Every structure is written in C-alpha cells, then in structure tokens.
Amino acid sequence: MDPSTDPIRVLLAADAADATSSVPTATSLERRDDRFAVEPATDRDAATALLSTDRFDCVVVTAAFADGDAIDVLVDGTGAGDAADASDTADGVDGCFGVDAADGRDAIPRLLAIDADRVADPSALAADALAAGVTDVVRCREDELASRLLANRIGNAVAARRAAAEADRQHDRVDRFVSGVSHDLRSPLNVAQGRLDMARDDPGGGHLDVAATAVDRTLELIADLLTLAKQGEKPRELTLVGLRETAEECWTTVATGDATLLVEGDGRVLADPSRLKQLLENLIGNAVAHGGDDVTVTIGVSSPMYTATRAEVFPTGFYVADDGPGIPEAARDRVFEVGYTTASAGTGFGLNIVREVAAAHGWEVSVTESADGGARFEVTGVDVEE
Missing domain, CATH: 3.30.565.10 (Histidine kinase-like ATPase, C-terminal domain)
Incomplete structure (x- = not known):
C-alpha cells in the first residue's frame, strides 16, 4: 500500500457556516481529496473535546474562529504577537489543544486559514501565527482555488509529519539492531576464539568441535538479525x-x-x-x-x-x-x-x-x-x- 493513499483525518475549526467566507468547508475539502475525512467544530469547547480523542492527523482553524482568537486556539495559550509566549511554544510548551509540541514532529500539523478579503492585515497575522509555532498559514480568496490550495497544504503537512515519524522509527530500529549485533554476536565469537586458542595447545581435546558449534550459532544469529533489519520497513x-x-x-x-x-x-x-x-x-x-x-x-x-x-x-x-x-x-x-x-x-x-x-x-x-x-x-x- 502506498503511504500517500492513507486516510487523512482533519479537524476543521470554523464558525457556523458563513456564505460570504472564502475559507473552504468540510464538504469542499472532502470533494477535493478523497483521502480526507473532515470533521467540523463550530466552537472552542467542541474543538477541544474532539481533538482530545486523538483521532486527527491535522487541525485547521480559521482566522475568525473563537472570536478571532485563532492563534491562541491553535497553540493553546500563546497569544498573537506575544514574542515571549511564541518563544516558549517553540521551545516545547504544550500546544494544539494539549498535544505535546516539545518535538514538532510529534505534534499534529496546525494550519491557520485566513480569509484574505476579510482580514485587515493578512501578512501581519500570518507572521504572528508562524512566530507562535503554527505549522502553516493558508490565504484563501476564491472558494474553488482555496479548497485546492488548502487541501494541498494539509496533504503536504501530514506527509511531512508521517515521514519524520517513520524516520524516527527507523532510527530506533537501527539502534536496536546495532545493540543486538554487538551484544549477541560477542558471546559465541568469544567462545570460538577461546577454543581455537586452546586447540593449538591441545589438538585432540575436542575444542574445534565446540568452536565450530559457536561459529554455527554466530551464523544463525546473523541470519536472524538480517531478517529483523528488513521487517520493520512498511510494505509498499x-x-x-x-x-x-x-x-x-x-x-x-x-x-x-x-x-x-x-x-x-x-x-x-x-x-x-x-x-x-x-x-x-x-x-x-x-x-x-x-x-x-x-x-x-x-x-x-x-x-x-x-x-x-x-x-x-x-x-x-x-x-x-x-x-x-x-x-x-x-x-x-x-x-x-x-x-x-x-x-x-x-x-x-x-x-x-x-x-x-x-x-x-x-x-x-x-x-x-x-x-x-x-x-x-x-x-x-x-x-x-x-
């Protein structure tokens, strides 16, 4: 299975339907990308409750959500333009409705969607959001183009997070593999080496048979270790x-x-x-x-x-x-x-x-x-x- 076809679960935190807004709806995003399963939330309590279920791969918040306090909602207590708080978030303050953002690769992507025609200074808002630790900012103007742009940015952000998580997992596997090689091969090789030294002084003492058994054991371990090294890769x-x-x-x-x-x-x-x-x-x-x-x-x-x-x-x-x-x-x-x-x-x-x-x-x-x-x-x- 190609990882690019995996489902993407999106929480879209937006105020109740606004016919004049250019920010895409849950329905338009799902039409744009069939991987998406978008669940809307129309108030802050609902969004917090939904995200606490750990069901989502990405959260999108509109600029007007929660009375315009969208950045605060995204980073859980970091106010727009507050440099000190933004620095704290970057250094590992819990963000995104309580998801631990100590490592950006562990926190789910957080996107701010701006209706560029209804925000007085979208560039300043975008700068504040990025400084506060928001993953990405998407400016929306026309509904069809906006849904395509936002869908692409969601897909890219989720793909980057998944790739980073997979890289971390593979790194952990390599560490375990190296540890296994160093630990488990040392013992039989030491036995073989010792018995070969003894065989030089006592050729008829059966030491070569013991050394041969230890070598066979080493080969068996190597075969298992090579199998282990291959198995953690995700099947295509x-x-x-x-x-x-x-x-x-x-x-x-x-x-x-x-x-x-x-x-x-x-x-x-x-x-x-x-x-x-x-x-x-x-x-x-x-x-x-x-x-x-x-x-x-x-x-x-x-x-x-x-x-x-x-x-x-x-x-x-x-x-x-x-x-x-x-x-x-x-x-x-x-x-x-x-x-x-x-x-x-x-x-x-x-x-x-x-x-x-x-x-x-x-x-x-x-x-x-x-x-x-x-x-x-x-x-x-x-x-x-x-």
Whole structure:
C-alpha cells in the first residue's frame, strides 16, 4: 500500500457556516481529496473535546474562529504577537489543544486559514501565527482555488509529519539492531576464539568441535538479525492472502515433528504475503519449540462475539494458539524484546521479528492464555475478509 493513499483525518475549526467566507468547508475539502475525512467544530469547547480523542492527523482553524482568537486556539495559550509566549511554544510548551509540541514532529500539523478579503492585515497575522509555532498559514480568496490550495497544504503537512515519524522509527530500529549485533554476536565469537586458542595447545581435546558449534550459532544469529533489519520497513503493496493456505504452507517449512495444525475458517488477510509467512513461521516455530513435538497449533480469524442483546466489538485480526505450557503473565511483555528467550537453542529474535512485521503493517500483536492453557498470540488491527 502506498503511504500517500492513507486516510487523512482533519479537524476543521470554523464558525457556523458563513456564505460570504472564502475559507473552504468540510464538504469542499472532502470533494477535493478523497483521502480526507473532515470533521467540523463550530466552537472552542467542541474543538477541544474532539481533538482530545486523538483521532486527527491535522487541525485547521480559521482566522475568525473563537472570536478571532485563532492563534491562541491553535497553540493553546500563546497569544498573537506575544514574542515571549511564541518563544516558549517553540521551545516545547504544550500546544494544539494539549498535544505535546516539545518535538514538532510529534505534534499534529496546525494550519491557520485566513480569509484574505476579510482580514485587515493578512501578512501581519500570518507572521504572528508562524512566530507562535503554527505549522502553516493558508490565504484563501476564491472558494474553488482555496479548497485546492488548502487541501494541498494539509496533504503536504501530514506527509511531512508521517515521514519524520517513520524516520524516527527507523532510527530506533537501527539502534536496536546495532545493540543486538554487538551484544549477541560477542558471546559465541568469544567462545570460538577461546577454543581455537586452546586447540593449538591441545589438538585432540575436542575444542574445534565446540568452536565450530559457536561459529554455527554466530551464523544463525546473523541470519536472524538480517531478517529483523528488513521487517520493520512498511510494505509498499498489500494483497488479500488466504490465511489457511499460508498457514499450511508455513507448516511445511518449519520443523514441526509430530505437532498438529488446526486452521479455523477461510479468512483472507490484507498483507504482504512474504512477511505474513515470516510472521506465521516464527509463531509456529515458537509454539513447537516451547510446547513440544506433539503440541497442537490452532490458527484462525478473530471475529466479533455476539450475545442475545448486542455485539461485543473486538478488533479484527487473527490468532495463533497452542495447548503447550503457556507463557507466565509476568513474562508476556518481555517475550517480544530483542534477545529474550527461555530456549537453550533460541536466538531471542523470533518474536521480535513477529512484532516488527506486525508494526510495519500497522497491526498490533499481544499474547494471552489460550483456551487450552497454552499461549495465544493475537494480531489485531488487520483488514480481514471472511
């Protein structure tokens, strides 16, 4: 999926409909760009309440909103032309209805829309707004041109924020990757080096076999680390992938011994096929490694549960469950950490790769207890077609 097609949720804070204003309406913006879902607010309390829900990617406030106090509304307490307050906002005062603006890349974009024909000095107002920390100022004159201009500026501001957030996420991933390489490769390499030194003095002491095992372990870690490095990148194209077919294919590529696979339902998942396979392979391998060769692994779609009176709303997705010994509640948050493992032959990267694959798709993954007392991994936020 191309990130440029992702929905953009906009809060448009404007006074009640004014037929003479050139500032675009929610309807005209949505017609201009089909990615937009614009929700209007006609007073300050309504705007504050809506934005506190954290549902929006951008907020647009018109110059006349809240009795002309639009800049104050946008930066939450920073008055127009007040240089000291503007400086405070730039240095990290909470802005945009309580959204932390300590890092401009974390705060959602804040745009001021000026009806250029109805403001005495639009240039001065624009300068005050930008000095106060507003992301962008758009001067509107004619309705059709104004909607095109404002839509473009909203799209650009949201794209810039998303790109910065993705860059930060990738930077964090690189840091974790480097940390994993330095920490996890050092131990087996030290073992191999030590045993090779010992083999020079005692050629028949079995030291070369131990060194060879340590080298094999190093190669296994490198393979997992390279996989981990690739999985966090956002997929460019997603397709509907059959969960049953993918699970059965994964079952043939993982050493499962006498374990049993059960697939419930025939749902299709919107995903990158290769990465979905990687995720399922790792969860299957984890179940067999910890549940034993005779474990039963169940894979299926998570569907809403219905009662006699109403439907309980649960996030859509899929799960991988087993009837093994399960995961202690105290350890459930740690199992996704880099290097965490309770298996003597484990690298500690398998479940971290699962989390990275899920995050790259915009999914969430968690672990609970299965109906049989084993582990149940829930992947939610997934588009599923049944």
